[in-house]
Amino acid sequence: MARTRSYTQEQVLEIALRLADAGGAEALTIRGVATELGSAPNAVYTYFPTREALRAAVVDHVLGEVDLDLSRHKDWRTALRHLATGLHQVLAAHPGVVPLFVAGPMFGTNALASGEAVLAVLRDAGFTADDAAKVLYTLLVYTIGFAAMDAAELPGGPPPPQRQRVKERQAAFHGVPAEDFPLTRSAAGTMARYITTAQFHYGLDALIAGLDPKLR
Amino acid sequence: MARTRSYTQEQVLEIALRLADAGGAEALTIRGVATELGSAPNAVYTYFPTREALRAAVVDHVLGEVDLDLSRHKDWRTALRHLATGLHQVLAAHPGVVPLFVAGPMFGTNALASGEAVLAVLRDAGFTADDAAKVLYTLLVYTIGFAAMDAAELPGGPPPPQRQRVKERQAAFHGVPAEDFPLTRSAAGTMARYITTAQFHYGLDALIAGLDPKLR
DNA sequence: ACCTGAACACCGTTCAAGT
DNA sequence: ACCTGAACACCGTTCAAGT
Numbered sequence A, B: 001m002a003r004t005r006s007y008t009q010e011q012v013l014e015i016a017l018r019l020a021d022a023g024g025a026e027a028l029t030i031r032g033v034a035t036e037l038g039s040a041p042n043a044v045y046t047y048f049p050t051r052e053a054l055r056a057a058v059v060d061h062v063l064g065e066v067d068l069d070l071s072r073h074k075d076w077r078t079a080l081r082h083l084a085t086g087l088h089q090v091l092a093a094h095p096g097v098v099p100l101f102v103a104g105p106m107f108g109t110n111a112l113a114s115g116e117a118v119l120a121v122l123r124d125a126g127f128t129a130d131d132a133a134k135v136l137y138t139l140l141v142y143t144i145g146f147a148a149m150d151a152a153e154l155p156g157g158p159p160p161p162q163r164q165r166v167k168e169r170q171a172a173f174h175g176v177p178a179e180d181f182p183l184t185r186s187a188a189g190t191m192a193r194y195i196t197t198a199q200f201h202y203g204l205d206a207l208i209a210g211l212d213p214k215l216r
Numbered sequence C, D: 001a002c003c004t005g006a007a008c009a010c011c012g013t014t015c016a017a018g019t
Helices: A009-023 A030-037 A041-046 A051-063 A076-093 A098-102 A109-124 A129-151 A162-174 A182-186 A188-192 A197-214 B009-023 B030-037 B041-046 B051-063 B076-093 B098-102 B109-124 B129-152 B162-174 B182-186 B188-192 B197-214
Strands: none
Touching (some): A030 A051, A051 A098, A051 A109, A076 A109, A098 A129, A098 B098, A098 B129, A109 A129, A109 B182, A129 A197, A129 B182, A129 B197, A162 A188, A182 A188, A197 B129, B009 B030, B030 B041, B030 B051, B051 B098, B051 B109, B098 B129, B109 B129
């Protein structure tokens, strides 16, 4: 007989996100979700056909946390900065989900909506459709790339405060032999700060500045 | 009694790289290496203490394929472009290793050597040590980020020719509903080409151009 | 239509034992 | 010092069966 689902897709999604937040990307498993659900592992396949489908859905779910209203900004630079900053913040808050972002979404509803919003801003600013798309992807590569390299060194669980991480990294760079790598060693302080939002904005500002001459 | 190793670390490393090239990052497993070695799984721990250590060693091994001699370039822009292009090519040739690059190396011999080379070029060009390090990281984030998003959509095995991949992507973007996402849909041709070296250079050129005003 | 039990073919890692 | 056998605690996924 027809029976009703015990859970909604949304509920399963939120459990998956909680697992990733608590234990990193590796903790987001079918069996882990099943345990949280109190069901057998294969019951999860009622809601998502594969582990990859579940992961893609989590990505688009998290992307929904980013503010996509770019219409209020008067120029494209501010709009791009706003979107990249918002995405950066959401990714930094969910480091366990970041590795999944690298693989996509591309075709999730929120992914398409955010892309469409950026393309509209760039069209209004006079970019060709071709240039607009290239600019959009460049921005995503930098933002997701930055978050991915940041998240990769975290163990799982809620991210420790930036101050503490910088301190630990400083200790690590202190171990680099000054005889062999003098320039690296003397830049240890800066390198320890690679994970900060200041470093993120350094690169972001350079990128946006450099995209400028592409405008007709 | 003391017995000699059956293999060198180098040989184990090359087996691991071959596994990643043939089957993607997921195929680079301790047990897979053991099978290739014709040994029990735990024999691999004679050569590397953990799976993570093996993966980090593979990353630095692959990084050794990149040409790090930047001294012959007359300006820093050309030097940066040369390094990024070389890294891009090596990463494109080993998509299965790219996910491991996101996690580091940072402290491998080749990683430190390449960083030191870039810092020297930027110092000679008049950058402060602080700016030089920031520029270096921005370049790495973009290059590794681009390769990671590229590699993520590949199944494992030798990468198919770019033409074929673009064609497949074009079909996928053709499925986006034009009523809801008209701008995305009309940029489908450009988006299908996100994986090309032309797209890589578009963003790279913008980035290098934008880093310019940071110079004193 | 949804869920369970049981199994298959995998993982990384550890421990005690052999040479 | 190096390697093996055996085990532990995991994976994703499939198949047949129950309600």
